[in-house]
Amino acid sequence: MAIRERRERERAERERAIISAARDLAESEGWDAVTTRRLAAEIEYSQPVLYSHFKGKEAIMAAVAVEGFADLARDLAAARVAAAGERQAVAAVAEAYTSFAERRPALYDAMFTLRVDLPFASPDAPIDLPRGFAELADAVRPIAAGDELEALTETFWSALHGLVTLMRSGRLRRADHARRLALLVDRFTRGT
Amino acid sequence: MAIRERRERERAERERAIISAARDLAESEGWDAVTTRRLAAEIEYSQPVLYSHFKGKEAIMAAVAVEGFADLARDLAAARVAAAGERQAVAAVAEAYTSFAERRPALYDAMFTLRVDLPFASPDAPIDLPRGFAELADAVRPIAAGDELEALTETFWSALHGLVTLMRSGRLRRADHARRLALLVDRFTRGT
DNA sequence: TCCAGAATCTAGCGCCGCTAGGAACAAGAG
DNA sequence: CTCTTGTTCCTAGCGGCGCTAGATTCTGGA
Numbered sequence: 300m301a302i303r304e305r306r307e308r309e310r311a312e313r314e315r316a317i318i319s320a321a322r323d324l325a326e327s328e329g330w331d332a333v334t335t336r337r338l339a340a341e342i343e344y345s346q347p348v349l350y351s352h353f354k355g356k357e358a359i360m361a362a363v364a365v366e367g368f369a370d371l372a373r374d375l376a377a378a379r380v381a382a383a384g385e386r387q388a389v390a391a392v393a394e395a396y397t398s399f400a401e402r403r404p405a406l407y408d409a410m411f412t413l414r415v416d417l418p419f420a421s422p423d424a425p426i427d428l429p430r431g432f433a434e435l436a437d438a439v440r441p442i443a444a445g446d447e448l449e450a451l452t453e454t455f456w457s458a459l460h461g462l463v464t465l466m467r468s469g470r471l472r473r474a475d476h477a478r479r480l481a482l483l484v485d486r487f488t489r490g491t
Numbered sequence: 492m493a494i495r496e497r498r499e500r501e502r503a504e505r506e507r508a509i510i511s512a513a514r515d516l517a518e519s520e521g522w523d524a525v526t527t528r529r530l531a532a533e534i535e536y537s538q539p540v541l542y543s544h545f546k547g548k549e550a551i552m553a554a555v556a557v558e559g560f561a562d563l564a565r566d567l568a569a570a571r572v573a574a575a576g577e578r579q580a581v582a583a584v585a586e587a588y589t590s591f592a593e594r595r596p597a598l599y600d601a602m603f604t605l606r607v608d609l610p611f612a613s614p615d616a617p618i619d620l621p622r623g624f625a626e627l628a629d630a631v632r633p634i635a636a637g638d639e640l641e642a643l644t645e646t647f648w649s650a651l652h653g654l655v656t657l658m659r660s661g662r663l664r665r666a667d668h669a670r671r672l673a674l675l676v677d678r679f680t681r682g683t
Numbered sequence: 684t685c686c687a688g689a690a691t692c693t694a695g696c697g698c699c700g701c702t703a704g705g706a707a708c709a710a711g712a713g
Numbered sequence: 714c715t716c717t718t719g720t721t722c723c724t725a726g727c728g729g730c731g732c733t734a735g736a737t738t739c740t741g742g743a
Binding site for chain 2: 703
Binding site: 536537538543 | 723
């Protein structure tokens with residue numbers, strides 16, 4: 300029986316290795332460089348082994364994304380609790396969000412841009428996804444006034460996501476990022 | 492000389508055919524289905540002919556995107572001038588923008604999501620791109636108050652883009668779209 | 684020591700974007 | 714009308730992709 304356990308442990312370790320290799324490779328060379336052949340070489344197994352752990356490449360990316368949700372939720376929480384007031388909390392969370400996207404672009408893409416097979420606005424979403432959303436919602440709550448909190452949080456999130464993706468793809472000048480972020484926070488916190 | 496002219500005309504027609512085929516194929520089956528082989532078959536020429544017109548597949552997508560900017564600019568202009576007042580103009584333009592993205596998803600992706608080799612915030616951006624941006628800016632101007640118009644327009648645009656992309660990728664429930672859009676417009680037009 | 688079943692690999696399928704090299708063709712010169 | 718020259722276009726193929734069938738190797742228990 301102990302043998303079986305060791306087997307399962309080794310298998311779990313290998314799965315972790317696949318996810319780490321995918322994340323590292325994506326962060327250093329972009330997702331285009333993450334091929335099943337390179338991943339297999341990285342973990343020193345043959346290609347088909349990947350398919351005994353994951354349904355396909357998209358599932359590997361989804362697994363990387365799930366890891367990212369935990370990191371993002373942590374960053375957002377830290378920013379929120381460190382803020383001095385309600386409006387500062389909104390600004391701090393916004394800053395933390397965009398900074399996460401800038402620091403971990405490949406991870407961010409897996410989470411929010413690339414097509415991956417993950418349930419989002421659904422009960423069986425990965426556990427850390429609603430956690431991150433809840434952090435945003437906590438920051439937004441004081442400025443929600445009469446508005447529905449969930450929809451307002453989604454809207455705020457969308458705005459942050461738009462800023463980040465348009466800037467990252469070269470559609471917005473990076474230099475004006477801080478100004479745009481300030482404007483967004485200002486408009487959302489007005490009159491509350 | 493007339494022969495040369497006919498040649499050039501035919502060549503221009505073929506280039507148009509390539510762009511149309513790419514757009515149609517992308518809109519009916521998605522960009523993944525747009526391969527150089529299928530495009531070549533569609534225009535009834537061999538694959539290498541594509542490369543005598545465009546540097547590569549990305550350049551074809553960029554050409555499709557450029558066409559889209561003209562369409563979007565037209566939609567935005569129509570929405571803006573038909574609106575009854577300043578705030579209604581903001582709402583109308585926002586609605587027109589997201590509706591364009593919903594109706595022409597593949598085109599929208601080429602324009603704003605996929606990596607294409609196009610200059611954006613730069614003097615040599617395709618002519619219709621600043622036109623679309625100017626339409627947005629015209630709608631935003633009355634609500635800019637003391638804020639810098641360009642940065643505010645970029646921020647508003649980003650929010651629309653975020654709403655659209657997160658919804659389209661299944662990260663936001665489609666059912667709440669109108670509510671989110673209304674919240675966005677409300678927050679941007681507050682106190683002006 | 685042998686065997687059944689699990690674990691893993693080799694080899695290959697059909698596709699991709701892209702390109703080298705040659706065939707077919709048309710335009711001007713004699 | 715024939716020949717040369719330059720353009721146009723195609724056939725064929727390169728290396729790489731995600732993924733999988735089938736063979737092979739390994740391993741725990743009889």
